[in-house]
Amino acid sequence: MESSTTKLMSKMPLICLIVFSIVWWYFFNHDLWLKDYGEAKSDWLLLIDMAITLPIICIVCINPKKLALLKSLSYFALFVVIGSYIIPKQHQVIWPHLTELRYILLFGFVFIELSVISCVIFAIRQAILRNNDPDIAIGKPIKKLVGNGVLASLLKFETRVWSFVFCSRFIKPSAYRGEQHFSYHLKEANQSNALGFILMICFEIPLMHLVIHFVWSAFAANVITIVTCLSLVFFVAEYLAMSRRPISIDSKFLYVRYGVFNCLSIPISDITMIKLSSGYIRRGPNIKRFNFSGNPNICISYQLNNNDVETVYLGIDNPNSLVSALAINHTHQSKTLN
Template sequence: MKAVVLVCLAIWVASYIIPEQNKLLLNYLESGRYLVMAAILALEVAAVMTVYFSIKVAIGKDEDPDISIDSSVKRYLGDTVLAKIFSFETRMWTFAFFAKRIKAGSFNGRQHFTYHQKDGAKSNLLGFIFLIALEIPLTHLFLHFVWSPLGANVITLLTLASLVFFVAEYRAVSRRPVSLIANDLVIRYGLYNSLIIPLNNIANVQPHDEYVARAQHIKRYNYSGNPNVKIELKVPQAAVEYIFIGLDNPDQFISAVVDSASLAPQCNN
């Protein structure tokens, strides 16, 4: 697939740099290029539709939606960075169109913890949705007459994509819980890929109420206000040493993790 794409790209570049009088075989290659690109597009659409129906069937069987999406994507793309990106995109469209068929209880876990009510997180997302929807026609008309019709169309399409993301995120926050599964803590937060932490790698979990700045060794999961739970790892995971989460019921979460990981709870001074 990569070789075919590179050949098509080479033909496209050659069509600009080779003079017309010297294009002996290039005219035939240019015509074939479009046929090859159409075949590649058809193949990609077929792969996407196959993944789509696989996920739809899995969700209908009440399987864990995350596992359904990841397994369907990895079946075709393997365990790669591209697969992670495509899993995120697939999850976004799944929650945008099939959210009513997904429940928090559909996800694996012996205990689930929510976060959509903390500091009005879900209500804030709904506010952004209304603002974006209101902005689209006004911005489009302004850019169309003041700047460029083409530019207005591009900006509108990008804004519509962000609107789909916010709608999917709005639907996901109350359905994708943070869960304790066997010997792992699985942090699902909105649409983003899950973070799995072995319970035996948790050094400490405690309440938290302060602002947390961005840093390479810190992972933040929070929509509004300050995170209310701090997790310290014994061994860093992907350079992450501390994880801060905003949850609806932090005390219940801390107690459950302490009991599961046999930790002694500690409080901030």
């Protein structure tokens, strides 16, 4: 109950922003007795809600307060954009100056965000240097900031990408949870193929930019180049993670890590089948594939909490060793439970 109330409170500033926008749009575009039937339409009235009311709501409803401040600044900039549309042009006196101020706010917001990201990366780097599990080092600060959920998963993924780009030389496979670690970067020359793909993208970017610039437009060329560069960052992180982020097992769990994607933890006691695999595997509702190239060589089925069975296909360098280790651990756990 408390968590649902907290979630509702965190959404209150956005709800209020929408309500304020509708109310002020009606105020500026309809003749009411409140504004002397169209005679008084001063745009500074909107500043009361924009600069005072909404920031107070953010501070009251959002924790931590640093996040509340960032939300206040972002809503202020958004309110400036909304105001330029809902206030008639003939009544905009202060607003033309505020539209110039939004660029300063945007710069400040980006600077603060980059500072926060730098601090998180520094904290993760220190944890990695202490030989802590990099996934735990990434997950802890994000969990404190946004809790668990879809947003947390996305932030973990994004942070992991940048961590491998900037801190990969400090990451060792042995630092991850697990007693035995298994690699997958040599299968079908996965890492070599990834490097070739990265070099191909690097060669393509300037040529593609020039072609789009002259054939289409400079703006489209810039947008596509930026998106391509961001995808290149992902591929570089994936390439670096292949040989550093292993699949691992301990006495209780199988930790499926593949590249930079989020870890899948499978209780060994829930595993119902372990076998070698060959041939093409089609996608399915209860099928997950972790394989870069070629066909996966291990099939693992396990029981979910709702009694459904999910099957995971893995492609690793030495499938026999993982199958043997899982079988031994599974047998040991069954004897312990009995």
